[in-house]
Amino acid sequence: MRCQHKDGHTIPVEIISHKMKLDKRNVIYSIFRDITTRKKTESELLEKTVMLETVSGSVPAYIFMKDKDLITHSSTAMHSSNTTSFRPNR
Structure with a gap:
């Protein structure tokens, strides 16, 4: 609002x-x-996320990332599916 x-x-x-x-x-x-600051921060985060997804989806190589919950994300332009995720056994 x-x-x-x-x-x-x-x-x-x-x-x-x-x-x-x-x-x-x-x-x-x-x-x-x-919540002006919150909205600005959310917008900046969205822009960076889109940029990261664009770059990682267009690079002809595998890119692996782990988040704070140890979920691994990989991406490559060489596969038909750009992003996969899995949770390691703990």
Whole structure:
């Protein structure tokens, strides 16, 4: 969702709302959090991911990567299937 900042420009926000009783009345308490930095970071990560997938899919060689969970990803332009993954036995 986007909201208008006090200076007039719009910003992406995350809204957290809770219903509660206050002096025997039902009220809704809401927090609006500016997520501009998060959205920018997500966009940059997506761009880098697309670039990595493009490069690894076009290089005529095997490329192996391991993530933090020890899942191995390999890719090559020489195979019809560009990406494979497997989880090692622990």
